Amino acid sequence: MPLRGSNHSPLVSDEAPYFKTLADLDEWMDKGRPRLNAILPYHPRNPVNGVVSGSKGKLLVCHDYKGGYTERPDALAYTFNFWSYCDTFIYFAHHRVSVPPSGWITAAHRQGVKILGTLIFEHAEGEVDALRLLVGRPPHGSTGMSNLPPNVSLPLSPHYAHTLASLARQRGFDGYLLNFETPLRGGIEQTRALAAWIAILEQELKREVGTYAQAIWYDSVIVTGQLKWQDRLNSLNLPFFLPSSAFFTNYAWPPHYPSLTAQYFLSIDSAHLTNPHPKVLNDIYVGIDVWGRGSHGGGGFASYKAIQHVDLEYLGLSVALFGPGWTWESEQDRPGWSWDVWWAYERTLWIGPEDADDVVTVPEPPEGQPNCPHGNFLPISTFFSKLPPPNPANLTFFTSFSPGVGRSWFVKGVKVLETQNGWTDVDKSSSLGDLLWPRPKLSWEHGEREETPPRAQSILDMKDAWIGGNLLRVSISVQGSDAEDAFFRCLWLPIQSIAVTPHKTYEMHLVYKAETQQSIELDVGLSVKELHDNIGNVEIISLESSTELTGGWTKLSIEFRLEAEVRADILSAVGLVIGFAQDDPTEPSNVSISLGALSIYLARPSPTVSIPWPILPWAHFERSSLSTSSLAGVLVWGVSSVFPIMTGLSIQSPEDPQPAWTLESTTPAFLYFNVYIQTIPLDGRLPNPDEAIFIGSTGLDGRKNRFHVDATSLPADIGSSGHVRFLVQGITDRGTVLPWERCTFVDVTLH
Numbered sequence: 001m002p003l004r005g006s007n008h009s010p011l012v013s014d015e016a017p018y019f020k021t022l023a024d025l026d027e028w029m030d031k032g033r034p035r036l037n038a039i040l041p042y043h044p045r046n047p048v049n050g051v052v053s054g055s056k057g058k059l060l061v062c063h064d065y066k067g068g069y070t071e072r073p074d075a076l077a078y079t080f081n082f083w084s085y086c087d088t089f090i091y092f093a094h095h096r097v098s099v100p101p102s103g104w105i106t107a108a109h110r111q112g113v114k115i116l117g118t119l120i121f122e123h124a125e126g127e128v129d130a131l132r133l134l135v136g137r138p139p140h141g142s143t144g145m146s147n148l149p150p151n152v153s154l155p156l157s158p159h160y161a162h163t164l165a166s167l168a169r170q171r172g173f174d175g176y177l178l179n180f181e182t183p184l185r186g187g188i189e190q191t192r193a194l195a196a197w198i199a200i201l202e203q204e205l206k207r208e209v210g211t212y213a214q215a216i217w218y219d220s221v222i223v224t225g226q227l228k229w230q231d232r233l234n235s236l237n238l239p240f241f242l243p244s245s246a247f248f249t250n251y252a253w254p255p256h257y258p259s260l261t262a263q264y265f266l267s268i269d270s271a272h273l274t275n276p277h278p279k280v281l282n283d284i285y286v287g288i289d290v291w292g293r294g295s296h297g298g299g300g301f302a303s304y305k306a307i308q309h310v311d312l313e314y315l316g317l318s319v320a321l322f323g324p325g326w327t328w329e330s331e332q333d334r335p336g337w338s339w340d341v342w343w344a345y346e347r348t349l350w351i352g353p354e355d356a357d358d359v360v361t362v363p364e365p366p367e368g369q370p371n372c373p374h375g376n377f378l379p380i381s382t383f384f385s386k387l388p389p390p391n392p393a394n395l396t397f398f399t400s401f402s403p404g405v406g407r408s409w410f411v412k413g414v415k416v417l418e419t420q421n422g423w424t425d426v427d428k429s430s431s432l433g434d435l436l437w438p439r440p441k442l443s444w445e446h447g448e449r450e451e452t453p454p455r456a457q458s459i460l461d462m463k464d465a466w467i468g469g470n471l472l473r474v475s476i477s478v479q480g481s482d483a484e485d486a487f488f489r490c491l492w493l494p495i496q497s498i499a500v501t502p503h504k505t506y507e508m509h510l511v512y513k514a515e516t517q518q519s520i521e522l523d524v525g526l527s528v529k530e531l532h533d534n535i536g537n538v539e540i541i542s543l544e545s546s547t548e549l550t551g552g553w554t555k556l557s558i559e560f561r562l563e564a565e566v567r568a569d570i571l572s573a574v575g576l577v578i579g580f581a582q583d584d585p586t587e588p589s590n591v592s593i594s595l596g597a598l599s600i601y602l603a604r605p606s607p608t609v610s611i612p613w614p615i616l617p618w619a620h621f622e623r624s625s626l627s628t629s630s631l632a633g634v635l636v637w638g639v640s641s642v643f644p645i646m647t648g649l650s651i652q653s654p655e656d657p658q659p660a661w662t663l664e665s666t667t668p669a670f671l672y673f674n675v676y677i678q679t680i681p682l683d684g685r686l687p688n689p690d691e692a693i694f695i696g697s698t699g700l701d702g703r704k705n706r707f708h709v710d711a712t713s714l715p716a717d718i719g720s721s722g723h724v725r726f727l728v729q730g731i732t733d734r735g736t737v738l739p740w741e742r743c744t745f746v747d748v749t750l751h
Contacts, residue, residue: 001103002409002423002469003696005712006074009627017069018095022129022160025097026137029163036702039105039172043390044212045112048499048571049532057312057319058087059384060216060248060285062177065325068093071101073700076339076422078328079404082350083111084434084497085384087318088214090116090177096129097164100173102702103427107404110430112390114174116214119164126182133160134193153189158200165204168213172702175205175214177248178240184225191223191239199243199276214245219287232261233284242272242279248320251287252294255309255372258286262315285320286310290349291330297374298366300326301349304378305365312383321380324349339405339422343460351438352379386434391499391569392506392600396733398671399496400597401437404429406469407462409694411674411729412737413551413596416694423469427672427699432460433472433595435494435573440474445490445577453491454478466511466553466596467735476591478520478580486585492529493593494575498600500528502536502564507543507603508574509734511596513552516580517589523579524593526556530572536564538572553596559603574600599734610661612641614668616744619728621709629711630751631719635675637705637728637744639668669733673698675707677714680723680747689740692727693718719750 019025065078068091080089089108091100098118100108108115121130132138136157168175178198184190198215205213222228222236230237231253241247249261265273265281273279288306292299296306303321310317327346331337344354353360360377389397404426409417435441440456455477462470474493481489500506510526524546528538543557562570580591604611619637623630651660676692695713698706709726718724727745730738 001073001425001427001697001700002406002417002419003073003710003713004417004694005710005714006421008073008710008712009632009708017099017101018093019097021096021125022132025163025167029166033170035170036102036172038698038704039102039702040109041172042109042114042174042210042212043112043395045387045389046391046394046499046569048388048569049535049566056385057282057310057315057317057383058285059085060088060090060318060320061086061324062090062092062248062320062322063325064092064323066329068098069101071103071424071426073423073425073696074419074421075424076405076407077424078325078342079424079426079429080107080324081403081429081432082381083108083113084386084388084431085350085381086111086113088114088116088216090118090216092118092177092322094120094122096120096126097167099167099171101426102172103404103425103699105172105702106699107426107429110389110395112387114212114214116175116177116216117168117173118179119176120179121182123182127185130180130182130184131186131190134190134197136160153193154186156193156196158204161197161200161204164201165208165213168205169208174209174212175216175245176201177216177218178244179218180221181227182221183227184221187225188223191221191225195239195243198240202243202245202276216246216248216285217241217244218248219250232257233264238268243276246283246285248285249287250294251289251322253286253296255296255370258310258315258317261286262317281316282318285318287320287322290321290323290326292366296365296369296372298363298369300330300363301360301377302362302365303349303380304382305372305374307380307383308374309372319383343403347438348379350379351381354438356439386497388434388497388499388571389431391501393501393504393602396669397496397498397600398598398733398735399430399433400428400466400468400470400735401432401460401472401595402428402430402468402470403432403460406465408465409469409697410465410467411694413466413549413553416674425697425699428468428697431496433458433495433598434497435575436474436496436595437472441494442476443492445492449483449489451481451483452479456493461594464594467731467737472595474593474595476578476593478589478591480586480588482586486582488579488581489585491578491580492527492575493578494529494573495595496574496598497531498572498574499569500530500562500572501569502562502566505559505561505603505605506600507559508557508598508600510556510576510598511549511553512556512576513554513594513596515592515594519583519587520589520591521581522591523581524556525577525579526558526574527577528560528562528572528574530562530570532571535566535570536562538562574598597735601734604664606662608662609664610643611664612643612666612668613742614670614730614732614738615640615642615742616728616730616738619726619744619746621726621746621748627711629714631677631709631714631724631748632711633709635707635709635726635728635746637673639670639705639730641668671731671733671735673705673707674729674731675709676727676729677718678725678727679719679721680725682721687725689727689743689745692725722750724748724750
């Protein structure tokens with residue numbers, strides 16, 4: 001994914017992403033499904049500058065876009081791109097068990113965000129399954145206890161706690177939102193058993209998934225078994241919060257309820273709040289519905305009013321934002337609607353309008369709600385800390401600045417696919433450059449000039465790319481200057497915040513291209529700066545000053561190391577130092593810089609360390625019995641490593657203390673694979689791989705080294721000779737496209 005063609009077979013999609021009943025879940029698990037092996041594991045964000053991420057109120061985003069599972073490989077759709085403000089993401093849908101699609105899981109984990117599925121019980125049929133959840137799977141045949149002791153509660157089974165935890169491990173996500181929106185007719189005996197079951201689920205999740213796993217309770221039923229939303233934490237829902245990881249309140253709270261919730265929490269005996277694991281105020285997420293259903297202010301562009309009452313700084317509570325897909329669904333039927341219109345709308349909600357001086361119209365509060373004095377519109381990002389992705393020492397950082405959608409597909413600057421309606425693949429989404437988009441912050445390098453720095457704008461351009469579906473273009477408007485030294489000026493353009501561990505050496509590469517007027521001469525360099533003065537000093541070593549690539553692209557490469565006395569990770573910025581010389585600096589001019597890809601990872605510890613090269617040694621094609629096309633089926637391939645040939649041994653004697661070689665113990669890691677097809681000529685000539693036709697990329701089904709070949713993705717005239725070749729091209733986690741000689745193919749004879 002993306003895929004050539006349209007109306008693809010369901011076989012190319014994710015496998016069984018949801019279950020309508022617990023019985024369906026049992027049937028699925030009985031088949032012994034293998035663990036998804038292409039999903040990126042969760043990597044937490046480390047404390048930066050000695051401050052734990054989320055030490056104040058945090059943000060939880062609860063999805064629910066059109067009921068979920070709407071992503072298609074042949075159309076533009078809603079995606080989420082504000083991970084840096086988010087601590088936890090919930091993939092919500094109205095099925096009994098909703099599992100986040102594999103692409104969403106990888107996208108969240110790439111940014112250090114936990115992602116949860118949903119366990120929900122609604123309506124009359126939900127009551128039956130809510131009881132089954134506690135007593136366990138019904139037995140086969142005639143069996144049971146011979147004589148149940150009197151005056152005891154209903155039996156409590158760990159079966160579904162274990163099953164759900166196993167499912168989370170198998171599918172690679174991090175826990176569940178527990179949403180019981182149906183009465184529990186068993187009263188306090190059933191609710192007490194439910195609280196005990198939550199504790200079992202927590203234990204199972206932490207054992208199967210990891211200590212970071214979560215089971216979050218949504219404010220719904222109370223201890224009597226009634227479905228009675230409380231809109232805050234109190235004694236009627238406290239027993240469900242204590243065994244869970246966190247609490248998600250309902251949305252219809254009056255302005256004083258967040259304060260009441262904080263007061264009530266602080267009144268609870270600390271012994272209760274530390275069993276089974278410590279609870280703090282920011283484990284309470286105050287619900288806000290972007291659709292405005294009962295939320296203070298009415299939601300939408302007035303959502304900031306509710307957030308202000310949560311008061312993250314003073315009270316320390318967190319926010320659960322439900323239904324942010326409102327930006328698409330509420331506007332999609334209006335004339336002139338398009339993805340670009342939505343993108344501007346979405347950006348306004350989260351980070352403000354393109355022009356910061358534009359006035360955003362805020363709707364009047366719903367009838368019956370108090371008209372509190374809240375002031376002008378504030379975007380959601382105003383209230384939350386912007387956090388860097390996981391340290392590149394722990395997880396390779398790579399971005400092609402993709403929002404997870406596109407209209408074309410590029411490989412090393414060459415367009416290999418152009419679609420009619422676009423494509424969506426959340427697996428491909430990456431950081432948009434959190435210091436560059438949407439508003440670049442130019443400054444003079446070293447701050448030595450008194451004049452105002454030039455203005456800059458950044459946009460995502462889907463008409464061109466180095467790799468993937470778009471690039472990030474920065475347009476700089478340079479004002480004329482009559483200063484004596486204005487013939488050469490130097491700017492600092494931050495691109496991305498990162499967490500850097502002192503005393504470790506990192507390697508960084510950036511692919512870019514620049515356009516200028518003939519009167520300007522540019523000198524562009526890659527650099528790193530720590531974002532807090534007097535913490536440490538950055539040492540930069542140039543690896544290759546620049547490497548010319550095809551299509552006007554250039555690659556910059558450096559190594560850097562931050563020396564500091566502190567042990568904690570240090571928040572730093574990677575960016576460009578842009579020097580420009582003008583024959584006549586009094587004349588205004590324009591500079592455009594397009595960013596194609598950025599990668600950061602630990603450098604090899606020594607030049608003598610042997611680093612393996614990833615290769616794809618073989619491929620195999622299995623025809624599908626469900627299609628009339630002899631080219632429809634499943635393509636699989638292997639991944640291996642090779643080492644450069646050694647010229648000789650360096651050891652001098654049997655007593656030499658130095659090893660004969662030192663190896664970097666890494667296995668090949670890939671972002672995705674591109675798949676191509678071409679006809680094998682009748683004359684026996686070897687086909688040129690550069691002439692192959694792109695048919696799709698992996699990433700849709702969460703499986704490594706596998707691609708469903710769909711008949712709708714194939715060219716109409718392919719295979720005229722009776723023989724075709726499938727080619728598989730790997731893209732590493734550092735954004736490197738493997739050369740064809742290290743890729744694989746398989747030849748197929750048509751029936």
